[in-house]
Amino acid sequence: MTNNDKYKIILSKLGITPKTVNGHTAQCPVKSHNDAKNSLSVCLDNDNRILLKCHAGYPIERPLA
């Protein structure tokens, strides 16, 4: 499975993920965070690596897929 495939799976698990310039945003899956707006960014970088970043500062300890 390529990272491109994994990326699509992650997007489908996150649900509605509006597209941004660099990738997509989604509600943060960290339960304790209780995300009210989309503070998680997901993107594929130029080396085809999947990047997850929570802008509220909650660490994403492992990929969702």
Ligand SMILES: [Zn+2]
């Ligand atoms: Zn978060």
